[in-house]
Amino acid sequence: MNTAIRVRDLRRTFGTVVAVDGVDLDVVDGEFLTLLGPSGSGKTTVLRMIAGFERPDAGSIELDGVDVTNAPPYARDVNTVFQDYALFPHMTVLENIEYGLRVKKVPKAERRARAMEALEGVRLAELGDRAPSQLSGGQRQRVALARALVNRPKVLLLDEPLGALDLKLREQMQVELKAIQRDVGITFVFVTHDQDEALTMSDRIAVFNDGRIVQLGTPAEIYEFPASEFVAGFVGTSNLLRDETARAVLGNAGTWSIRPEKIRIAAPGASASAGERAVAGTVREVIYVGMSTRMVIDLAPGGTLVAVEQNSGRHADQRLAMRGENVTLLWNTEHEYSVN
Amino acid sequence: MTTTTATHRGFWYRHPGLRLGGLLTAPMAWLVVVYLGSLAALFLTAFYQVDDFTGQVVRSFSLKNFQNLFTTSAYYQSVFRTISIAVLVTILCLVIAVPLAFFMARVAPRNWRPVMVALVLTPLWASYLVKVYAWRSMLQPETGVIAWFLKPLGLGGPGYGYLGIVITLTYLWLPYMILPVYAGLTRLPDSMLDASADLGAHSGRTFRSIVIPMIFPSVVAGSIFTFSLSLGDYITAQIVGGKVTMLGNVVQQTYVTNLPFAAAVATLPVIIILLYLLAVRKTGALENV
Structure with a gap:
């Protein structure tokens, strides 16, 4: 496998704030890699340094084996989809898409043909003559994508491109983006703070915190085997048992994570089968969220866990009456995952 | 249950037209009379003449002033x-x-x-x-x-x-x-x-x-x-x-x-x-x- 981007010991400081604090990253050719983290974790700065908009204080960036650490953005074979789309308001949709080709002096006929093809690729063929201000958010998003992809870059960088869309459109665009990436076969580096988005779209996820990559792996690895308490809390529901509580419930000190969907709720006094653990508790809160019901349960030995039940029955809302009831929680001990 | 209607207040709320009129009358009057009025007077005067003998403005329409200006x-x-x-x-x-x-x-x-x-x-x-x-x-x-x-x-x-x-x-x-x-x-x-x-x-x-x-x-x-x-x-x-x-x-x-x-x-x-x-x-x- 070839390496599309090789980042070594990247550092960047803004004033007294250390935004990126020693990042190493290898992006594999053709993969969909997501940089996931809370705001201020350095993920966007890393992306902007790969694009060339920010210069690193230290470290190196290689694109396809060529060191571009000191190359200006216009000399790098990458293109960016911006959070605010950054469509040029004084140009039509087609002119926007053609801009990169025009700058590179691609002959007019070829330029037009490639721009039309890109526009059809994002299913907006009939909107080429519109001004960007006449488009909806989702359409602008797709124009920005076409404007970047028409240049056939080595790598496409996407800076929270779905952040401004409403939930329905966002979910639709997630699927569409992933399909486009598979079709064109270009390496995508995608920045987001939305863990669902990252899990849905990525081949691999790099989780950022405080300017560093704290875990790099496939979505399943990140979700099932979080490397730290931070990752366990940031990706998925924070369901942690710590120190004294962990010793009381699990018989082991340290910090442990149990994903909510691994926990079953049974009647009080239910006994555990082989390999299972049974813990008594009281339902503190019942939250109906349509597809499932979330229960917050105070454990008898101490600590609190969240359990999720699928609303597969007809009268799932009857669970709302369970508030205050005593229950037994059951889970397989292999789902107890240490995050020390 | 009886419904009472609060009518004793909110006159301006119920008459938005009057409210708008009250707000705009003074500035509009100023704009029309002082600004557009003087501009109109300027335009009209540009087509009048001066009687050479008396030096008085004669209100007869002609393009003489503009002819004079361009010749x-x-x-x-x-x-x-x-x-x-x-x-x-x-x-x-x-x-x-x-x-x-x-x-x-x-x-x-x-x-x-x-x-x-x-x-x-x-x-x-x-x-x-x-x-x-x-x-x-x-x-x-x-x-x-x-x-x-x-x-x-x-x-x-x-x-x-x-x-x-x-x-x-x-x-x-x-x-x-x-x-x-x-x-x-x-x-x-x-x-x-x-x-x-x-x-x-x-x-x-x-x-x-x-x-x-x-x-x-x-x-x-x-x-x-x-x-x-x-x-x-x-x-x-x-x-x-x-x-x-x-x-x-x-x-x-x-x-x-x-x-x-x-x-x-x-x-x-x-x-x-x-x-x-x-x-x-x-x-x-x-x-x-």
Whole structure:
């Protein structure tokens, strides 16, 4: 496998704030890699340094084996989809898409043909003559994508491109983006703070915190085997048992994570089968969220866990009456995952 | 259960038309009577005559004043001179203001901005006359500061005249160009410049293809100020113009003896500005301002 981007010991400081604090990253050719983290974790700065908009204080960036650490953005074979789309308001949709080709002096006929093809690729063929201000958010998003992809870059960088869309459109665009990436076969580096988005779209996820990559792996690895308490809390529901509580419930000190969907709720006094653990508790809160019901349960030995039940029955809302009831929680001990 | 209606208050709330009328009557009256009224009077007067014998204004309609204006060489020369001064001043303001505003808005550290805006505004706090007289002393032939500076280079100063007027007016109206251009540049999102570079354009290309078209409406706004203020000026011409006269000077020289002719002369800049605005509107620069 070839390496599309090789980042070594990247550092960047803004004033007294250390935004990126020693990042190493290898992006594999053709993969969909997501940089996931809370705001201020350095993920966007890393992306902007790969694009060339920010210069690193230290470290190196290689694109396809060529060191571009000191190359200006216009000399790098990458293109960016911006959070605010950054469509040029004084140009039509087609002119926007053609801009990169025009700058590179691609002959007019070829330029037009490639721009039309890109526009059809994002299913907006009939909107080429519109001004960007006449488009909806989702359409602008797709124009920005076409404007970047028409240049056939080595790598496409996407800076929270779905952040401004409403939930329905966002979910639709997630699927569409992933399909486009598979079709064109270009390496995508995608920045987001939305863990669902990252899990849905990525081949691999790099989780950022405080300017560093704290875990790099496939979505399943990140979700099932979080490397730290931070990752366990940031990706998925924070369901942690710590120190004294962990010793009381699990018989082991340290910090442990149990994903909510691994926990079953049974009647009080239910006994555990082989390999299972049974813990008594009281339902503190019942939250109906349509597809499932979330229960917050105070454990008898101490600590609190969240359990999720699928609303597969007809009268799932009857669970709302369970508030205050005593229950037994059951889970397989292999789902107890240490995050020390 | 009985429903009671709260009717004892909220008269203005229930009569939005009256409320709007109350708010707008005074300013609208002022606009119509004082502003449009005087403009209409000016236009009408431009077509009247003066009785040569009595010196009284005769209210008979004719185009004689305009004929006079365009057939007497001293008059039509001052028309073209005035327009050329206004155009030159506008171009000079543009050439100075765009780089300066670009530095203020996009290059200098963000916390310098208020200080630099204040510095640009400072000259506006000084009296117009003081500034023009300052230029008069600087432009003075032989002994003025400018002549003194240029002497070692073997050059004479611009002295009083056409060039003196252009330099002084450029100085006077420069803030009116800098401020809109600066505002336009601060509104330009960083991501536009990043996007252009990302798509392969170096800085020069980005400036030409993205920055200039996007701040064009601001440039037009500034040029409306510099152009129209130059067109109507006559004091500067009096003080630093030497023998050179502008349209305003013609008005000043004739309005006592021939008010209708002065009105015709004064109408010209209004027409020129209207034509300029129409031309500008064609470019679309006045939309979304």
